[in-house]
Amino acid sequence: AGRKYTFLEFIIWTRRDIYNLLILSIIPTVLYHVAGFTFLALTWVPIALLGTAVAFIVGFKNNASYNRLWEARQIYGGIINNSRAFGVMVRDFLPAGQAEEVRPLFYRHFAWLTALRFQLREPRTWENVDQANNREYQRVYIIPERESTLAQELLPYLSEEEYNYVLTKKNRATQLMALQSKHINALGSVLNDFQLMQLQTAITQFYDLQGRVERIKNFPYPRNFSSVATILLYLFVVLVPFGLLKEFNAMGQGTFLEGYTVWFNVPFATLLNWVFLSLDRVGESSANPFEGGANDVPITNISRTIEIDMRDMLDEKDLPPPIVAIHNILM
Amino acid sequence: AGRKYTFLEFIIWTRRDIYNLLILSIIPTVLYHVAGFTFLALTWVPIALLGTAVAFIVGFKNNASYNRLWEARQIYGGIINNSRAFGVMVRDFLPAGQAEEVRPLFYRHFAWLTALRFQLREPRTWENVDQANNREYQRVYIIPERESTLAQELLPYLSEEEYNYVLTKKNRATQLMALQSKHINALGSVLNDFQLMQLQTAITQFYDLQGRVERIKNFPYPRNFSSVATILLYLFVVLVPFGLLKEFNAMGQGTFLEGYTVWFNVPFATLLNWVFLSLDRVGESSANPFEGGANDVPITNISRTIEIDMRDMLDEKDLPPPIVAIHNILM
Amino acid sequence: AGRKYTFLEFIIWTRRDIYNLLILSIIPTVLYHVAGFTFLALTWVPIALLGTAVAFIVGFKNNASYNRLWEARQIYGGIINNSRAFGVMVRDFLPAGQAEEVRPLFYRHFAWLTALRFQLREPRTWENVDQANNREYQRVYIIPERESTLAQELLPYLSEEEYNYVLTKKNRATQLMALQSKHINALGSVLNDFQLMQLQTAITQFYDLQGRVERIKNFPYPRNFSSVATILLYLFVVLVPFGLLKEFNAMGQGTFLEGYTVWFNVPFATLLNWVFLSLDRVGESSANPFEGGANDVPITNISRTIEIDMRDMLDEKDLPPPIVAIHNILM
Amino acid sequence: AGRKYTFLEFIIWTRRDIYNLLILSIIPTVLYHVAGFTFLALTWVPIALLGTAVAFIVGFKNNASYNRLWEARQIYGGIINNSRAFGVMVRDFLPAGQAEEVRPLFYRHFAWLTALRFQLREPRTWENVDQANNREYQRVYIIPERESTLAQELLPYLSEEEYNYVLTKKNRATQLMALQSKHINALGSVLNDFQLMQLQTAITQFYDLQGRVERIKNFPYPRNFSSVATILLYLFVVLVPFGLLKEFNAMGQGTFLEGYTVWFNVPFATLLNWVFLSLDRVGESSANPFEGGANDVPITNISRTIEIDMRDMLDEKDLPPPIVAIHNILM
């Protein structure tokens, strides 16, 4: 949510990088100009080719990150759609005399949504949300799955017996959906075979959707691709301030700044490096769309929306409020 | 609709950008030539590399925008196809004696289409339709969903009872489709189980299609990707007029314009910047395909087409006219 | 069909472009060499960057065009596959005593194919088939849908009553398929529910396939993307002959052609521009794969193939001949 | 199969190109150095831009070729999967007393696989397999569909009556599958409606898979895209040896080879051209994945694998041997 990050927000978010890049470009400039080590002025030709390779691989990584994020959102969109369809089927298939069976099926579905979002927000070693620049950003918003516990959140949705049963299980979302299956098949006397089949198909689809978000959660952007990108990027970043020395030194020829324009190397090498580094940071920050970061898929909000829509189908009156963005960040 | 925007239309649409770019390129040229600050002539090398990065990221964004637009159109195409298939099923499944049930199902479907298009045309903070250049363009066409209200448009399609019920709901499209489900399941005595299942499947698919357009509406091109593109583009645009100074100054050597060709910097730096900026504008203007802009997916037209086709199936005589393009813009 | 266009065919097809490009490159060369306006020699740096941007956007457009063409062919492939499957189901589901119901269903299907291809070959404002270079090319082949009328072609396939009914309808293909649905549901006494459901599903799929080709027909490559590509390309084309002046002038230094090599600018600027323009033309000429152009999806041929295959299933003896390529162009 | 082509195999495969390229680069070098036509040294700037365009379009074509090949393999993979699923259904659905119906259905399926692979290996005008360099390569392997005839191969799989019937048909694969449909529907008394429906669905899917490989066979990479790529590539190849003359001439300055280094133009222009030409050849050689070339989808092998797996399901004892690679080429 929110329109765009401002230039300033970006600068602040990446300020640690900027400090490092400044130091990195000051060193060769000082050595060149003050210490007179002019032989440090690297030829630009291999750096330019390296730059092309870096641009390619960073672009490739960003593309993959974007696709991961977008697929994650698509899957959660699928959860919305199938939940609505599941809702009307449960409501309209059960004959009037069996209406008391509807509510447990609806609420167990909310429990499944809850278990799923807690599982997705668990930390992984390859996630970035606890890096310095991201952690600091978390002061302006809250991650609901870190403020509460699954046990607490499941309470209102399940009977006591099921509640205790589910908490003993390895993968709670999977076993909650298995309970839905058991319940539906136990309704064999009031539903006809077609209706049973359609509801079972819905469960198959929920398992499919659950498995697909778990895949995105558990299978990161491959470590070898990710590592080669980082290594090349850093090599490039180190070489740039050496490669631009001669260019900037030559820039001032014939002007009153002659001999001093080499100092332009500091802001411009930093700028160029910052551009490439920021592109990489952006991709990195979307590669894991369930880590609790500011650009996550808003799974808490979506889960709540489904709850509202489904309870609205039952004409319940005390609908919970939607989850709204805090400082333009929607969880 | 319409063949292409003319060069002039494009110039007019982006004229505010052009003014700014002209100023941006006049400043360094004046400082260089009039004030003699020749040291301002930046070396082109880092700018060229920056330009490559900008081209990459703008291209990436345009690609994503195009895919969003195209997916949006695909989904609405899916709504057409499924509506026709739903139409013939409802018409041909119901036995001759139950023909009076057909019309309410058809008209409630039109109500769903209407609720959906009103929801999709609601404004979002990240949409561009109210920017100066777009707002001015809106004088030449009308956005039907802003000229009327949902309550007004739903009236002809629903019974009074349902009309009042639906307007109390959070997500009207969702609950209208839920009413379809209820109605179909209530027809259990005149339809066989196979027919019920097929109609229920149709409802599941409409929920799927609805959810997918809602996803495109509610999940914009990610803010971090979008912001980094804008920031890099603006950095590039600011640097270009400095970077071309020396080139254009050198251009006139040996001709009678020697010393004055630096002024070519003004039109050409502006031109180059305008090209990159326009590419970005084009992508930006298609990223949100339901905002009411001139390049939107024509959802009003499509909804009307469906209504015509379905009423034609019932051999109704007073078919509404199709929605046509106004000044080549189809809503 | 056919292997490749020869170089000569290409030259002839684009000869109008070549005339214009020649004039465009002669003008600055004459001004430079004859009139001595050497200051016209533009610096190449911004043009090179512009060229990169143009290459990107033309590539993007060609990619989109190719995808539209390929998707169109995929959909028509889907029509083939589903028609065959529909054919065997109709033939084998109906009990021996009801064989006289098979033929009307088969022939109404051919009517649907016919109505669909006539609808797809109707002109649209954004299509290119009536541009000078394409129109001239049409002398070597015929577009069957322009040589005949839908009314004429439908005659052999429909009963008189249905024939008259269908011609009063807005979207004939849609209503023909609706007649199939009505017929199938009327066979409820000789088909079991499973068979009815499978045939109804086939109709749903034909609606899906029809809607998808209609989408490609009615939703062109977006006007804003298309326009920006054309504008940038033309800007580039205008600048190239100015940008190469200095290079070609310098080429002859120290040879006996010194001072005259600037005239190489005429063939080479034309060549370079022609390359970019031809790339764009190729994309443009495949963006609308149902316009009746030489590179269209061969929908007349495919419709005939389906008719042959389906009538062959009934062991009919007087199968129509396949549509063959005329001058290597398959319609 | 097989790891990689060696450098030598590649050189041999493209040796005709290499001869031509050598001649092409010797001509301008001789004219430049021996005849002293130094004005032939073209400026590199437009050639570099042309090279970028060529790289783009060759890349685009290779990408499309690769996708065609990969899709072809995916479809044949789908045939494997559906054949196995069809096999177990036929075997396990038929009651013990009807086991004699299983074998004809299995063997007719093998007949369908055989008819399909013969149809796919028929020549098309746009295929490359009979070009000189490919034809020569065919000496090291055999294309089974050219060593035998369909009539011969079908014999073991069909009853005499069906055998004669099928050979009179236009599209044998289509009509073989139609026979499967007829047979299955004739089993209505021993199979229940669910089983009939599932087997009919399998037939629909086989039609879908057949149609998709036929699409790849019959709809080549579009002629206009293919032609523009070839033309641009050849233009580039002709210009390169002229464009490198000056560079190589300058290379020797100050060394004892001064004045002779222009001869480096011959190997290096040839090398550069060969690289681009080979990239194009690779794409070209995968664009038609059923032409009988060394990089084809191994459809003979796959068809045999299916036969083995299905006969193994019946616990047959005399399973045929798998098709193995000959000189690392798997057909």
Added chain:
Amino acid sequence: AGRKYTFLEFIIWTRRDIYNLLILSIIPTVLYHVAGFTFLALTWVPIALLGTAVAFIVGFKNNASYNRLWEARQIYGGIINNSRAFGVMVRDFLPAGQAEEVRPLFYRHFAWLTALRFQLREPRTWENVDQANNREYQRVYIIPERESTLAQELLPYLSEEEYNYVLTKKNRATQLMALQSKHINALGSVLNDFQLMQLQTAITQFYDLQGRVERIKNFPYPRNFSSVATILLYLFVVLVPFGLLKEFNAMGQGTFLEGYTVWFNVPFATLLNWVFLSLDRVGESSANPFEGGANDVPITNISRTIEIDMRDMLDEKDLPPPIVAIHNILM
């Protein structure tokens, strides 16, 4: 698993390449500087163009590799999802009195998973896992499918009769799934037709998933694409150290290192070559995602996860432990 490879790990992994590259760049430098063969300094222009072509083709290959890896993971994700759905169906469809039928179906499913992963980990000629640099890496982790045998692993899952039967079969996974089909169809008296159909559909899907991973296993990145990439890359790598000689020699002009900076050629040509070679290595090492390499899809782990989840559905108590990463490598 694990965050990233460190720079050092990468260096060690590629150290053989680095040795070769060092030698490759030392040779021309020594010849140039020591032997005075200055004519060896190749002009950079054709190398730069070659570099672009190499970057393109290596990028293309990495993209294809990444897609293969990702698709492989998606398919195995699909196996997870369908296994869970299959599990609840088997458990909940069978009436209470038939619970003893559940366990064999579950355990035969684990047998299928086991047979599949053993088949996928069999070596292929085009795989890289036994190259020197990868083999050495295998000391830090174990490939479970190489430490045990299929026969051993299948023992706990199958009855003795089935165990012996399956081991006689060609494709064990296929025939295990065929046994599932036979078992399910034999349950016809306790399951209704809808339930049978749904379970049969699950088997069809498992065949589909199995066939898709087998496709990735058996159809490598095409040999011609792969070979041309390797050849171009090696040509480029050989030329680079010659092409940079002049640049680095010129670098020291006017500094006290004049005449010696040509030695910078050794580290920088090596660095540049290493970058391109490493990019290629990364792609190569993910192209075959079931070869037993460090970046494989973790199929042992996934199979175990499925076993845990499914046994947890039966409330079994002695669940096996999950497979965990060894030195951050998950098998």
